[in-house]
Amino acid sequence: MDLLRFLTAGSVDDGKSTLIGRLLYDSKNILIDQLDAIERSSKNRKDGTVDLALLTDGLRAEREQGITIDVAYKYFSTPKRKFIIADTPGHIQYTRNMVTGASNADLIIILVDARNGVVEQTRRHSLIASLLNIPHVVVAINKMDLLNYDQAAYNHIVEDYKKVAEVLKLNNVSYVPISALVGDNIVDASTKMDWYQGPILLDYLENVEVKSSVNLTNARFPVQYVIRPQTEDLHDYRGYAGKIESGIYKKGDQVVVYPSGVEATIEKIELGGKEVEEAFAPQSVVLHLDQDVDISRGDSIVKKDDSLKVGQDIDAIVCWMDEKPLTVGQKYFLQHGSKVVPAMVKEIKYKLDVNQLEKITEVSKADLNEVVEVKLKTASPLAYDAYSEIRESGGAILVDQTSFVTVGAALLQ
Amino acid sequence: MSQYQLDYLDQLESESIHIFREVAGQFEKPALLFSGGKDSITLVHLALKAFRPGKFPFPLVHIDTGHNFPEALAFRDQLAEQIGEKLIVRKVEDTIKAKHLTEQKGKFASRNQLQTFTLLDTIEEFGFDACIGGARRDEEKARAKERIFSVRDDFGQWNPKLQRPELWHTYNGKIHKGENVRVFPISNWTELDIWNYIKRENIQLPSVYFSHEREVLEYQNALIAVSPYIQIDENDKISTRRVRYRTVGDMTCTAAVASEAYSIDDIISEIIATRTSERGETRIDDRFSEAAMEDRKKNGYF
Numbered sequence: 168m169d170l171l172r173f174l175t176a177g178s179v180d181d182g183k184s185t186l187i188g189r190l191l192y193d194s195k196n197i198l199i200d201q202l203d204a205i206e207r208s209s210k211n212r213k214d215g216t217v218d219l220a221l222l223t224d225g226l227r228a229e230r231e232q233g234i235t236i237d238v239a240y241k242y243f244s245t246p247k248r249k250f251i252i253a254d255t256p257g258h259i260q261y262t263r264n265m266v267t268g269a270s271n272a273d274l275i276i277i278l279v280d281a282r283n284g285v286v287e288q289t290r291r292h293s294l295i296a297s298l299l300n301i302p303h304v305v306v307a308i309n310k311m312d313l314l315n316y317d318q319a320a321y322n323h324i325v326e327d328y329k330k331v332a333e334v335l336k337l338n339n340v341s342y343v344p345i346s347a348l349v350g351d352n353i354v355d356a357s358t359k360m361d362w363y364q365g366p367i368l369l370d371y372l373e374n375v376e377v378k379s380s381v382n383l384t385n386a387r388f389p390v391q392y393v394i395r396p397q398t399e400d401l402h403d404y405r406g407y408a409g410k411i412e413s414g415i416y417k418k419g420d421q422v423v424v425y426p427s428g429v430e431a432t433i434e435k436i437e438l439g440g441k442e443v444e445e446a447f448a449p450q451s452v453v454l455h456l457d458q459d460v461d462i463s464r465g466d467s468i469v470k471k472d473d474s475l476k477v478g479q480d481i482d483a484i485v486c487w488m489d490e491k492p493l494t495v496g497q498k499y500f501l502q503h504g505s506k507v508v509p510a511m512v513k514e515i516k517y518k519l520d521v522n523q524l525e526k527i528t529e530v531s532k533a534d535l536n537e538v539v540e541v542k543l544k545t546a547s548p549l550a551y552d553a554y555s556e557i558r559e560s561g562g563a564i565l566v567d568q569t570s571f572v573t574v575g576a577a578l579l580q
Numbered sequence: 581m582s583q584y585q586l587d588y589l590d591q592l593e594s595e596s597i598h599i600f601r602e603v604a605g606q607f608e609k610p611a612l613l614f615s616g617g618k619d620s621i622t623l624v625h626l627a628l629k630a631f632r633p634g635k636f637p638f639p640l641v642h643i644d645t646g647h648n649f650p651e652a653l654a655f656r657d658q659l660a661e662q663i664g665e666k667l668i669v670r671k672v673e674d675t676i677k678a679k680h681l682t683e684q685k686g687k688f689a690s691r692n693q694l695q696t697f698t699l700l701d702t703i704e705e706f707g708f709d710a711c712i713g714g715a716r717r718d719e720e721k722a723r724a725k726e727r728i729f730s731v732r733d734d735f736g737q738w739n740p741k742l743q744r745p746e747l748w749h750t751y752n753g754k755i756h757k758g759e760n761v762r763v764f765p766i767s768n769w770t771e772l773d774i775w776n777y778i779k780r781e782n783i784q785l786p787s788v789y790f791s792h793e794r795e796v797l798e799y800q801n802a803l804i805a806v807s808p809y810i811q812i813d814e815n816d817k818i819s820t821r822r823v824r825y826r827t828v829g830d831m832t833c834t835a836a837v838a839s840e841a842y843s844i845d846d847i848i849s850e851i852i853a854t855r856t857s858e859r860g861e862t863r864i865d866d867r868f869s870e871a872a873m874e875d876r877k878k879n880g881y882f
Contacts, residue, residue, distance in 0.1 A: 170588040182835070201859030226725055226740050228744055237743060238718045239724045244772045249588050251768060263745045266728075268745040282827055383584050391601040393585040394634040410749070415584065439593075439629045447584045451597035451630070464605045488745050505605060536678055562748045571745045571754035 168244075174253035174268045176296070177278030178288035182309045184235055186347040187254050189220020193354035194369060197222065217349075236261055238268035247373040257288060262295075262536040263488035266576055269295055270503035270562070271383055274303040276368075281310045281344075283341055285327045289523045291457055293328075294538065297335035298484060300555060301376055302342045304332070307368065312346040316359045324344060335523045343368055349552060383449045384412025384551065386470035387560045391463055391469055391506030394453060399501065406437065406453035412504065412559035414470060416454065417445040425462055425467045425477060425550035431456040448559075452538050465506035477550045481543045482516070482580040484554075485533065490572035493539065494531040501545060501577065503563035509546040510565070517542040519579035540580070592769055593626065598749060599667055599728060599765040600630040603710050604637040606753035607761070610710040613699075613882070614640040614660075614667070617828040618785055619714030619766060622774055624659065625783050626765060638712070639666040643698050645691040645828040646673045647809045655786040669835035670702045679770040687811045688804065688864060690833045696880045698735045703760055710753065710761045713882050719859055722874035728767050734758035736880025762882065771858045772851055779844045788825045789847070791839045795820050802835035802864055826851075827862045835862045 171424050175183040183578050188205075197318040205221040221230060222241070229236050235256040237571035242515035253268030269275060269305070275296045279289055296304055299558035306328050321344045332340045333511040343352055344363050344552045352367040366374070416422075417545050420433045436446050446452045454468060469475055493512060503511035519538040533539040554561030586594070601608050612627065614620045625629045627636055640660055644653075656681040660667035672691050675681060684690055705713065707738050712767070727743050729751040744752055753761055756850070778785065796803040798817045803809060806818060823836035841847045854861070857874070873881075 169585070170586055170591055182618060198857040198860065199855045200857050202858075219607050224720075224721075226722065228741060237725050240768070242768075244716045264743075267745045267747060271749075361640070391598070392604045392631075392637075394631060396634045404633060406634075410594060442631055449586065449592040449594050450589065451601070480805075500754070502752060504750075505602075507775065558746065562750065564745075564747055564750050564752060566754060567750055571752070571756065573746070573752045576747050578743065 168249055169377055170249045170251065171274060171372060171375070172253070172272050172273040173372065174255050174272045175276045175278060175523040176255055176265055176269070176292040177257055178283070178286050179257040180278065181233065181257060181278040181280045182347040183257060184220035184222070184224055184254055185330070186276070186345070186353065187252055188222045188243060188349055189223060189347045190252075190369065191241065191243055192219055194243065194245060212293050214489065218232070234258060237264045238477060245369070245373055250372065259536060265292065265293055266299070266488070267488055269299050269301060270576070272301050274305065274372070274375065275301045276305045276307050277561045278307050278309050279324055279328070281308050281324065283316050284324050284435065285331060287522055290330070290524065292522065293335055293337065294519065294521060295486065297337050298486070298538065300303050300558060302339060304337050305343045305368070305371060306340060307341065309343045309347050311351060312349050313343045313519065314345070316351075316357070318360075318362045320412055321363075331524070333360055343363070343371065345563065359431050382413040382557045383415055383447060384413075385557060386416055386420075386476055387412040387469040387473050387552070387557060388416065389453065389506065390464055390466050390468065391505045392464060393462065406455055407468060408451075408453050409505065410451045411446060411448040413557045415445055415447040416452075416470070420470055422456070422468050422470055424462055424549045425469055427466070429460050430456060431458050431460055433457075454500065455484065456479055467504065469550065474552060474556060475550055476552065477548055479545045479548050481539065481545060481551070482550065483543055483563070484538065484540050484580065485578075486576040487533040487535060487539065487574070488576065489538050489572065491558045491567075491574070492533055492534050492543075493575060494532045497572065498568060499564040500568060501549070501563050502566055503551060503579075504560065506549065507566075508549060509568070510530065510543045512541050513544050514542040516542065520556060543577075546579065553580055582740070583681070589773065589780060592630070592766075592773060593777070595768065596626045596765040599751065599763065600627055600712070602751050603763050604631070607710040608664045609707050610638040610712060611641045611668075611706065611708045612636070612638050612712045613714075614642050614656065615714075615828070616642070616656040616786060617714070618647065618774060618778065618789060618860070619716065620628045621783060622766060622777060623712065623714045624663070625781060630790040630825045636665050639845050640667050641670070641702060641711075643695050643702065644669050644671045645830050646671060647691055647807075647832050649786070649788050649825075649828060649831055651786045652828050662822075668702070668706070670698050670791070672698045674698075675701060679690060687799075687813070688832045689809075689811070690830060692833055693736065693828060693876065694702055696736065696876070697880075700880050703736070708760060709755065710763055712763045712765060713880055714762045714766055716769050716771070717767050720873045722877060726764065726767075726877070728764055729753055730764070731755060732760050732762055732880065734824060736760070738877040740874065740878070772848070775848050776842065776850060779848065788826065788828055790843070791822050791824045793820055793837065793843050793844075794823050796823060796836060803838065804864075805831050807831045825862070826858055829863065833864045835864060836860060
């Protein structure tokens with residue numbers, strides 16, 4: 168069975184958590200005791216309905232305020248597919264948690280409140296979807312029940328969003344009119360929107376081709392750990408443990424070790440303790456090389472390839488996630504694969520204006536939740552790829568050198 | 581599926597092995613918290629895949645409440661010996677004596693809360709900077725919120741409002757002295773995934789997971805094993821039933837389920853058919869309040 172990872176995004180109160188609750192409820196993926204618990208908690212609601220959002224709002228502070236603060240992961244399956252859902256916050260101040268949920272997603276559902284149309288958070292989340300290269304976008308136009316299921320209102324929002332999608336170069340965008348509260352077009356087709364001929368949401372999620380984000384062309388393998396038992400019978404055993412980020416490795420392949428540039432041949436590949444002829448992303452394996460090379464954690468074993476970049480001057484788009492602003496001249500740790508190197512911000516090239524989706528130049532800092540492109544200088548050479556080519560080898564995080572907090576998502580260019 | 585596409589269980593397995601190796605690469609003094617339950621047994625199996633033929637770069641650590649199932653303890657010792665890895669056991673009983681802790685009173689007095697004290701003492705005693713645990717996000721709504729690398733302060737506290745962003749498969753394990761990280765390699769597995777994996781990999785489990793005869797006390801629709809650790813009252817209804825355990829925690833707060841499942845296949849069929857969640861059916865400690873787990877985590881619990 169295959170696996171689809173998706174997230175729900177959109178502005179506050181657009182109904183993300185309710186949508187997930189509805190998906191789980193109508194597809195019979197909620198268990199009795201969980202339902203009992205949310206029914207008990209919903210009792211103090213005036214209208215007496217069950218608040219399906221309580222299924223994912225797992226923190227006390229979230230239930231008290233009726234908002235989502237951090238991403239919650241939910242798991243469900245239908246006979247066709249397994250799903251991992253990231254329910255992410257809509258508040259602008261929690262955008263970093265939305266980015267966390269989006270970073271591993273194959274698909275994003277962007278909710279739009281039909282009464283409000285495309286708003287700033289719709290654009291912000293669409294921008295993040297575009298930057299992170301999420302392969303599929305579904306725009307779910309919610310609360311259609313509050314607009315008497317009006318087709319014209321729906322069409323108007325679709326037209327508006329198409330402009331956003333065009334500017335952001337989003338591909339594979341689908342639209343569906345729904346009501347998460349009453350359950351229109353989520354698991355069951357709505358009886359009130361005959362004018363809509365497209366697939367309902369669950370059908371779409373079950374059948375969309377998981378355009379795997381895994382690149383099988385360019386082979387990348389960061390070494391996480393060196394296995395050296397040093398026992399009598401395994402005296403010469405020296406295995407490089409790691410997860411293949413992209414591509415395929417075969418026994419006998421010629422490889423280059425970075426950053427040293429030493430060349431070698433793959434002598435043996437082990438998967439779960441058994442020797443195999445080849446292995447591919449995202450398998451976790453142990454590689455053995457034909458010669459004793461100095462390799463440790465942070466090094467990469469790469470197949471000879473033109474697209475790999477090696478250098479210390481790196482352009483990166485950064486989603487800033489810290490209260491303290493990013494400034495020129497500041498140093499951070501850049502964590503990329505299994506490697507951590509100090510990196511300095513040499514220049515901020517521009518900032519992206521979320522509303523106009525335009526570049527603003529001559530900026531000196533990036534505040535919380537802002538997106539900038541920077542020039543970084545790393546303390547030692549890094550072997551990497553453009554994020555748009557290989558997600559795993561082009562994504563890195565920036566870590567504050569004293570608080571150790573993750574402060575930025577860096578998409579290497 | 582194409583030749584180069586991984587089945588979901590292989591995807592989950594690879595993700596978990598990667599997390600294990602990140603712990604080995606990023607920390608000086610990690611530990612694997614091992615309880616003898618199916619989730620921590622699965623962790624050990626994944627660690628074997630991550631590090632063999634080398635040794636584990638961490639010991640197994642068990643925080644023994646003194647209320648464990650004897651079958652789980654025997655299994656724990658046997659497994660540690662079989663794989664030849666170091667096992668450290670620290671007893672809640674000793675912490676209670678040394679620190680004059682007050683034990684819960686009542687019918688099902690549980691040491692669940694007290695084990696946090698022993699855990700934090702053990703972390704300090706050995707200077708553990710990372711503790712690997714078998715919590716899964718599908719178990720409970722607070723767990724559904726926690727990162728795979730979850731930073732705890734020097735009181736072991738989780739701050740759910742200030743979690744580090746966690747992007748892609750890049751885990752930030754940098755901490756200050758005194759802090760530690762709780763690492764959950766099987767965060768993304770569901771109960772059913774675990775059972776399917778146990779079946780596929782032929783992983784051995786303690787006998788309490790399979791249907792057996794046991795003397796139980798029926799209490800508010802829960803079947804609690806008769807043991808020296810619970811208080812039996814005159815009017816209690818005690819009977820011998822065919823049961824199995826869906827989770828294995830303390831005997832005082834883990835309920836059995838009536839079951840005729842004698843094999844892994846039987847168990848998988850029962851889980852697919854059930855309409856009750858794992859913790860909802862078997863953990864009476866979660867029923868205290870809606871935020872029971874969140875509150876315990878904030879105090880240093882797993």
